[in-house]
Amino acid sequence: MTDKFENLKSEVSNCTKCSLSSTRNRVVFGGGNPDAEIFVIAEGPGYEEDLQGIPFVGKSGKLLDKIFAACGFTREQHVYISNIVKCHPPGNRAPSKVEQAACLPYLIKQIDLVDPKIIILLGATALQGLINPNLKITKIRGEWIDWNNRLVMPVFHPSALLRNPDLKRPAWEDFKKVVLKYRELVDPGHYSKHI
Numbered sequence: 001m002t003d004k005f006e007n008l009k010s011e012v013s014n015c016t017k018c019s020l021s022s023t024r025n026r027v028v029f030g031g032g033n034p035d036a037e038i039f040v041i042a043e044g045p046g047y048e049e050d051l052q053g054i055p056f057v058g059k060s061g062k063l064l065d066k067i068f069a070a071c072g073f074t075r076e077q078h079v080y081i082s083n084i085v086k087c088h089p090p091g092n093r094a095p096s097k098v099e100q101a102a103c104l105p106y107l108i109k110q111i112d113l114v115d116p117k118i119i120i121l122l123g124a125t126a127l128q129g130l131i132n133p134n135l136k137i138t139k140i141r142g143e144w145i146d147w148n149n150r151l152v153m154p155v156f157h158p159s160a161l162l163r164n165p166d167l168k169r170p171a172w173e174d175f176k177k178v179v180l181k182y183r184e185l186v187d188p189g190h191y192s193k194h195i
Contacts, residue, residue, distance in 0.1 A: 005034055005113050008106065012086050017102035020087035020095070026053035030082035030110060032075040037186045038178070039116035040064075040081045041107065042157065043125035044095050050088035055081045060158040064122075067158070067171070071179045072192030078182075080114050082107060084129040100129045111150075117185045118178060119150055123157030142174040144181075151185075153178050 013027045028045035031054050048058040056064050065075070073079055085095040085103040095103075107130070111119070121127045124137040131147055137154055145152040155174040156167050179195045 002034075008109050008113065012106050015086070015102075015106070018087075018099045020085060020089060020099055023090050024087040025050045027086050028053055028055050028083065028088070029086060030080060031055045032080040033077055034080055034114055036078055036080040036114060037117045038073065038079045038120060038182065039111055039114050039118070040079055040120045040122060041126045041130060042081070042083050042122040043129075044083045044085040045088040046092055047088065055083060056158075059162060063158040063161060067175055070172075070192065070194045071175055072190055072195075073179075073182075080110075080116065082110055084126055094125050095129075097133075100125075104129065116150065118181060119147070119152040120178060121152060121154040123155075123160065126157075127154045142170065142177065144177075151181060153181075 009029045012029050015021055015027070028049045032040075042056070045055065046058050046060070048061075049055055055061070068074060068079060075081065084107065085099050086106065089095050089099065121130060127135050127137050127140065131145060131152065131154075135154075137156065141154045141156060143154070145154065153174060156171045161167050161171055176195050179190065179192055183190050
């Protein structure tokens with residue numbers, strides 16, 4: 001598994017399939033535990049991630065880590081994080097359909113190698129890029145989706161929670177469902193003092 005993962009990382013690091021390769025500082029392949037049972041997918045690297053080559057290190061990442069902690073999850077043990085695209089779209093814009101299409105095969109390979117029981121999709125771009133371009137995050141968040149024999153939970157992106165604190169309550173309800181499903185599928189003794 002490690003060799004295949006490292007080979008894929010090397011391939012992605014040298015990718016020039018779309019124009020994002022010419023403006024990036026670093027490829028953000030992913031981060032966390034490559035043997036995790038939870039795979040988290042977001043839109044694409046932001047400014048800070050592009051500089052450091054690590055997913056979710058800015059304000060949204062700090063909030064995501066707080067949510068993980070409340071769930072009893074850590075990046076080191078329970079979670080692997082990646083994005084629909086591996087390079088920072090300039091100006092923090094949403095990645096184009098062409099950029100997403102160029103990068104999606106890499107993400108599919110990552111998912112296959114990690115082989116998680118649960119996938120969490122953070123926001124509309126992740127939902128539309130992986131599942132269906134016509135789905136709306138506001139309509140389907142909090143509902144389990146069966147995708148390629150994996151359970152997928154779409155939730156609001158942490159940046160949306162920072163912009164609109166009213167979304168924090170429904171987001172927490174969605175993450176509670178993830179914890180309960182994790183207990184059902186992976187570890188019945190998983191502990192969170194909040195759930």
